[in-house]
Amino acid sequence: MTYTKHYSVLKKECISHLTENVLTDESVYFADLTFGGGGHSFEFLYQNPLFQVRSTDQDPDALKNGQARIQSEKMEKRIKLFNTNFVRFPEMVKNLCPEVFENGGFQGILLDLGVSSHHFDEAGRGFSFRFEGPLDMRMNYTSDDFHTAEEIVNEYKEEKLVKIFTEYGEEKYAKKIAAKIVEERKVKRIKTTKELENIIFHCYPKDQRYGKTNPSTRVFQALRLEVNRELEVLSDTITQLIPLLKMGGRLAIISFHSLEDRIVKNLFKTASESHDIPVQILTKKPIVPTEEEIFNNSRSRSAKLRILERVEIKKDKNKYKRDFKQE
Ligand SMILES: C[S@@+](CC[C@H](N)C(=O)[O-])C[C@H]1O[C@@H](n2cnc3c(N)ncnc32)[C@H](O)[C@@H]1O
Structure with missing residues (x-):
């Protein structure tokens, strides 16, 4: 690599x-x-x-x-x-x-x-919503001491997701996004960056989806901070x-x-x-x-x-x- x-x-x-x-x-x-x-x-x-x-x-x-x-x-x-x-x-x-x-x-x-920059530019690491990749985000991907972003997204309780998105990402639609994640994961496990990006995108009001900052920026940042503690x-x-x-x-x-x-x-x-x-x-x-x-x-x-x-x-x-x- x-x-x-x-x-x-x-x-x-x-x-x-x-x-x-x-x-x-x-x-x-x-x-x-x-x-x-x-x-x-x-x-x-x-x-x-x-x-x-x-x-x-x-x-x-x-x-x-x-x-x-x-x-x-x-x-x-x-x-x-x-x-x-x-x-x-x-x-x-x-x-x-x-x-x-x-x-x-x-x-x-x-x-x-x-x-x-390597983390963001390497699709396989799952740090960036710009590329399709596994929801991993562990800096040390050989260690089982850290949960992957996939585990967090699919296994944390809804309230904990709200807390992370709010505190670490200052995401104003944290509640809506967490609720949608919980709804979607009942149907199918959320495994990739693009699947998550798509969920977040649709939680944003239509007139805010194409602003200067991608709607996924804050949630991805929050997940990264949580994954790597x-x-x-x-x-x-x-x-x-x-x-x-x-x-x-x-x-x-x-x-x-x-x-x-x-x-x-x-x-x-x-x-x-x-x-x-x-x-x-x-x-x-x-x-x-x-x-x-x-x-x-x-x-x-x-x-x-x-x-x-x-x-x-x-x-x-x-x-x-x-x-x-x-x-
Ligand atoms: C912003 S980059 C550093 C760039 C570096 N100063 C340079 O000029 O190339 C941060 C690096 O620190 C590593 N890192 C972050 N948290 C760490 C930790 N708790 N223990 C060890 N390495 C860590 C990341 O894997 C990443 O490679």
Whole structure:
């Protein structure tokens, strides 16, 4: 399976903010927990021969493509790519990468959340209503730990479907769509993206079926978040990453959904107020893509980047160390 090229969002901003504190002539370690097409990981490697990267992805296609790229660019000595959900990274990295902690920890950790272009462009993965495909949507399609979208659509109770479509998709016709799904699945199991798209389409009033946004957009997004338990995994991971940072090290998270951004914002705030490990939030407001980036890649339009730094002693509790300006 060819891996669709992924345009890395906010690449320049992430790399410059995560690398600007580096003052060393020894190896410096970065973690890219959402390797995808490797855009961010490789950019770290291109910056400086002392930079080392430890990456994860849970998607078999991303891993296969990534290993091939690492070999073809002869980077085996500088990057390790692990097959895992990033929620397990904090516990595994100490055993598998002791060299990072002999060096004080990570200088930078990056999460570029969600799915990659490959997921949307590969019909067989079931993420997109643009193509006929099985209703799967698991990033890790080899794992039985996750329900597929087909299982959710056909087996969840009607009220639970309403809740998911409303909370994760902000879908205004959530009730109508859930009721229609339940009616249809009594006749025949709903198995494909186009079958689901057709149901949603007919739940929309006629004058709203051909607007700028396809009627299926919100429900498909909601199902994807539920299938991969994206919000739960994110909430469980953020706080665990902070102890992996070296002094002056930074954690950067790019989110694409308001619910994700709220989790990042709140957990960063809680961490900055806690007495455990001092951290300072560097982005009072999130960094967003420039108009030029949005023009070149419309999928970047909802991106928000937030960054925090591990510090020796926190400055004034209510003052951000400094606000990053858009370049
Ligand atoms: C937006 S893409 C990252 C793109 C990458 N930064 C680049 O420049 O090519 C997100 C990637 O993270 C992976 N991913 C999302 N959630 C994950 C999780 N909980 N654990 C591991 N990988 C995850 C997805 O499979 C996908 O490949």
